[in-house]
Amino acid sequence: MLGNGTKPAGRSVTSKVVSILNAFSPVHPELSLGELARRAGLPVSTTYRLASELVDWGGLERADGSGYRIGLRLWEVGSLSPRSKTLNELVLPFMQDLYEVTHQNVHLAVREGREALYVERVTGHRSVTVKSRRGGRLPLHATGVGKVLLAYASRADREEVLATPLKRFTPYTIVAPGLLRQALREVRRTGVAYAREEMTVGRTSIAVPVIDRTNQAVAALSIVLPSTSPAVDRLEPALRTAGRCASRQLRGATVPLSTDGE
Amino acid sequence: MLGNGTKPAGRSVTSKVVSILNAFSPVHPELSLGELARRAGLPVSTTYRLASELVDWGGLERADGSGYRIGLRLWEVGSLSPRSKTLNELVLPFMQDLYEVTHQNVHLAVREGREALYVERVTGHRSVTVKSRRGGRLPLHATGVGKVLLAYASRADREEVLATPLKRFTPYTIVAPGLLRQALREVRRTGVAYAREEMTVGRTSIAVPVIDRTNQAVAALSIVLPSTSPAVDRLEPALRTAGRCASRQLRGATVPLSTDGE
Structure with a gap:
């Protein structure tokens, strides 16, 4: 029996x-028992007991040796998230076209x-390497998608x-609130939105909003390419078109995507 | 996919x-408090308390009205699963090419x-509608990917x-164990593997294994197309090629993908 005698100062088992699930991150996809306990802020014995239960379920998996990692069952349950699922099913074909x-x-x-949370990404062998990945987060003020999401x-x-203090990633990151406010108005x-080397030197991103039926920008769609590519000056119309196609599709969706008013 | 119903006392909070997370499924992406309690096999009061804690975290979200749905934070944590993440990052570009x-x-x-769990899918406007979706499951004996995974x-x-009894989905589903065993040998x-209208009438899938450095078929790659398409007879070499490219890429991966021996 859990959760009866061992509750320290109001911290629930849930x-x-x-805390155990939150301990994992893109930088720490695999943790030893000791690391997991430390990052979760729990005694090793408690961590072991809870982690074992999560392994039985499949939400965690044992890694090689003595570590733990997020399990495929957790990914499976997470993929039921209507926000990611609806965006995925409705917007992905247009991303594919783009x-x-x-x-x-x-x-x-x-x-x-x-932050901007990347829910979908289409990439191939001919695309440049970028910092964003599906399930990853990047700051709002320094990315194309972030500037769109912030503007709307x-x-x-x-x-x-x-x-809040705006972190400088490159010499081109806009960190003065007044300048950023002006850029967002634009x-x-x-x-x-354009982010020209504001996150990564050598990369430019162009982004547009995806608008749902409640007229909110529930997502942002972007293209990231080398700053020197001649396509930087050519792709905005294609991106705008895909953004409008995706918005039109979302307006027909029955699942509301915004979480405002909660 | 459901929790094990109503276990009496001694059931841990974990x-x-x-059970609350397991209550959600592709068929039940959104549940009222009452439905959630019933499917989780828990009293309404307990369900409400635990669900509220999960909402605070972001693992669940409130749906319109009084319902609950899987939250984006759970999707985000789930996307850290090395098995889905590694397959995604290494194999997706080849799927894109295909x-x-x-x-x-x-x-x-x-x-x-x-079951076969679909971890990745590339689809566009020109592709036919199919039953599989990312995060979805289909039976092993009636799908191309399933037959590959079962064969290996x-x-x-x-x-x-x-x-186990093999469910018949169409008149073409192989349900006799002897015939299936022979098909898997082939x-x-x-x-x-070919699955010709064995899951859905009018659809044929062709599938090949993706082999990792431990020489195990950790995944199966497939194409699904209309059975009447002339491409059914033409695409096997392209699929085989992509499967080999993906396997070659996986052999260089540092994260082991199989969970055997655990």
């Missing part, structure tokens, strides 16, 4: 399970707090991000 | 959290117990599946 025309990295991201967020959410006016 | 050459549905599946499984695992001999 929150301990959550990739086929451009052969550049095509990304779809949603806003999660102060509520004023309150936008000002909250602008009020994004709203034109309907497109 | 197992209750797992899609671009064929414009048919391209699938990647792994074996999870007695250990004899014990294979015989276990052959010993798959091992030729290195390719």
Whole structure:
């Protein structure tokens, strides 16, 4: 029996399970028992017991040696998330079309707090390597998708991000709130965002909003390509077109995608 | 896919959290509190308390009205699963190439117990609609990927599946264990599996194994197309080529993908 005698100071078993899952990250996809306990902030014995239960379920898997990693069953349950699933099913074919025309990295991201969460990516052998990956997060102020999501967020959410220190990734990252505010105004006016070497030197991203039936920018669609590519000046119309196609498709969707008002 | 119903006292909190997550399925992506409690086999009050904690974390989200659905945070944690992530990063570009050459549905599946779990799918507007979707499961005996995964499984695992009643989906589903055993022998001999209208009338799938550095078929790659398409007789070499490219790529991977011996 868990959860009766061993509760220290109000921490529920659910929150301990959550801490164990939260301990994994793109930088720490595999953890030893000791590391897992330390990152979860739990005693080793508790960690072992909870992790074993999660292994039995398939939410965690044993890694080679003595480690743990996220299991395929957790991925399977997570893939039921209507936000990722609906975006995936409705928007992916248009991303596919865009990739086929451009052969550049095509990304779809949603806003999660102060970051852009990449929910979908189409890439091939001819695309350049980029920092974003499916399930990864990047900051809003330095990426094309992030600038779109920030530009179309509520004023309150936008000002909250602008009020935090903005990290400089390259000499071109916009870190002055006033300049970023002005850039976002321009994004709203034109309907497109450029991030020119603001996240990674040598890479430019172009992004447009994907609008759902509640008229909210629930996601941003982008192309990332080498800054020196002549295509930087040519692909905006193709991207805008794909963004409009995806928005049109979403407006027909029965599952609402925004989580506003919760 | 359901939790084991109503286990009496002695049920740990972790197992209750797992039951709540297990209650969601492709057929039940959104559940009311009452449905969630019933499917998890828990009292409504317990369900409400645990679900609220999961909502605070982001693992569940409130749906419109009074329902619950899987949250984007759970999808994000699940996407850290090295098996799905490594397959995704290493194999997806080859799937992309295959899609671009064929414009048919391209699938990647792994074996999870007695089912094929679809971990990746590339599809576009020109592909036919199919039953499989990312994160979905289909039976091993009636699909191309399933027949490959079964053919290359250990004899014990294979015989276990052959010993269970095999469901008939169409008049063409192979349900006689002897015939299926013979078909699987042929798959091992030729290195390719065909499922001709065995899952869905009008659809044929062709599948090949993806072999990792431990020489195990960790996944199966397939194309699904209309049975009447002339491409049915033409695409096997392209699929075989992509399967070999993907296998070659996996052999260089540092993350082991098989879970055998655990």
